Amino acid sequence: MRESSARRDTSRAERFLARERASALARIESLRRQLAAIGDDSTWTGADDEHDPEGATLAYERAQLQGLLADARRELDELDRAVSRWREGTYGVCERCGKDIAWQRLEALPAATTCIKCASSRH
Numbered sequence: 001m002r003e004s005s006a007r008r009d010t011s012r013a014e015r016f017l018a019r020e021r022a023s024a025l026a027r028i029e030s031l032r033r034q035l036a037a038i039g040d041d042s043t044w045t046g047a048d049d050e051h052d053p054e055g056a057t058l059a060y061e062r063a064q065l066q067g068l069l070a071d072a073r074r075e076l077d078e079l080d081r082a083v084s085r086w087r088e089g090t091y092g093v094c095e096r097c098g099k100d101i102a103w104q105r106l107e108a109l110p111a112a113t114t115c116i117k118c119a120s121s122r123h
């Protein structure tokens, strides 16, 4: 039996995208809470970095969290575009060759816009 594609099984694709968006949102929320817990830049002058090891650690931790937060926001953005494609009926369709993108690939990369073949022959 052939596996269904995201193009044909739109309700599965919808549930899948909703779940991915919810988890991206939850990650953003959690990162924002962690950032708030260590204080944001506005309360930190950075002047005592050298004399305050804890301050330097916090600054490092904050930079890490901000990086993760930026990643999570970018991912949410891509998922939003994936949802738009879903509305247009083109989610799960390779934008290069027009064939279905395998579920396996979408599960690893929910916002993928090309099939594995096109993605690996990009260069």
Ligand SMILES: [Zn+2]
Pocket: 094, 095, 096, 097, 098, 099, 114, 115, 116, 117, 118, 119
């Ligand atoms: Zn393709």
